[in-house]
Amino acid sequence: MRDNDKQRSLPQAEADGIIEGRNAVIEALRSGETIDKIYLAKGETDKTLGHIASRAREKGIVVVEADRRKLDGMSRTHAHQGVIALAAMREYVSVQSLLDAAAEKGEAPLLVVCDEISDPHNLGAILRTAECAGAHGVIIPMRRSAGLTAIVGKTSAGAVSYIPVARVSNLPATLEELKKKGVWVYGTAAEGTTSLYDADLKGPAAIVIGSEGSGMGRLVREKCDFLVSIPMKGHISSLNASAAAAILLYEAVRRRM
Numbered sequence: 001m002r003d004n005d006k007q008r009s010l011p012q013a014e015a016d017g018i019i020e021g022r023n024a025v026i027e028a029l030r031s032g033e034t035i036d037k038i039y040l041a042k043g044e045t046d047k048t049l050g051h052i053a054s055r056a057r058e059k060g061i062v063v064v065e066a067d068r069r070k071l072d073g074m075s076r077t078h079a080h081q082g083v084i085a086l087a088a089m090r091e092y093v094s095v096q097s098l099l100d101a102a103a104e105k106g107e108a109p110l111l112v113v114c115d116e117i118s119d120p121h122n123l124g125a126i127l128r129t130a131e132c133a134g135a136h137g138v139i140i141p142m143r144r145s146a147g148l149t150a151i152v153g154k155t156s157a158g159a160v161s162y163i164p165v166a167r168v169s170n171l172p173a174t175l176e177e178l179k180k181k182g183v184w185v186y187g188t189a190a191e192g193t194t195s196l197y198d199a200d201l202k203g204p205a206a207i208v209i210g211s212e213g214s215g216m217g218r219l220v221r222e223k224c225d226f227l228v229s230i231p232m233k234g235h236i237s238s239l240n241a242s243a244a245a246a247i248l249l250y251e252a253v254r255r256r257m
């Protein structure tokens with residue numbers, strides 16, 4: 001690649017939050033840039049990639065081993081050298097800080113828990129609605145979830161700058177903790193046993209939205225105090241995850257008025 005080609009590709013890479021190539025990723029790790037996730041090409045035994053993986057893990061950054069083809073698809077410059085980092089739009093916060101924010105406002109906590117929402121457009125849309133509905137925060141798991149990447153930020157229409165997001169390593173354990181702190185956990189599923197119109201949602205509430213493909217995981221589902229269903233009147237068996245989140249959130253807003 002010629003030098004001027006490299007320079008031309010940089011603004012695009014930065015706008016996308018995609019940092020690719022060994023030196024660029026090492027530099028990002030060194031400079032303290034907030035990194036959401038690092039993708040490493042599977043099966044690579046290169047020492048530098050090993051060094052990047054261990055530096056990243058030391059910093060608590062999620063490292064995903066993926067097929068080289070996946071990295072090729074993500075790459076803007078076609079020079080990823082087996083490593084791509086996704087910059088985070090914003091730092092993650094703790095679950096406790098979400099509860100503290102609600103307490104400071106004198107409001108019952110209203111949280112959205114995303115159980116492995118992998119489509120960045122869905123996560124962005126959920127963040128946008130959560131922000132508009134005045135939720136106190138969103139909780140996502142560390143693995144098998146979209147993170148606060150540039151595309152999520154863009155889909156959220158800027159909501160990512162306002163709605164705090166906590167990222168946790170064990171979602172069922174987090175739900176258990178929330179329950180101990182008095183938060184009711186409202187799982188959602190088309191076949192749920194509590195109708196949306198009978199769910200209280202007025203007190204401290206965490207609304208759990210399941211993944212696009214298989215819904216809530218078994219361990220998450222087992223932690224739910226209620227399984228809330230939105231009536232389905234048509235031929236399709238479920239709503240889009242972000243549409244379901246919007247309906248639940250605005251029902252909570254209505255109850256709290």
Ligand SMILES: C[S@@+](CC[C@H](N)C(=O)[O-])C[C@H]1O[C@@H](n2cnc3c(N)ncnc32)[C@H](O)[C@@H]1O
Binds near residue numbers: 192215
């Ligand atoms: C596309 S759906 C997942 C469908 C999946 N096949 C299933 O069996 O749950 C994604 C998420 O949206 C929410 N959802 C979709 N339709 C719903 C409904 N009618 N009632 C309650 N939640 C719903 C649930 O959280 C669900 O896990």
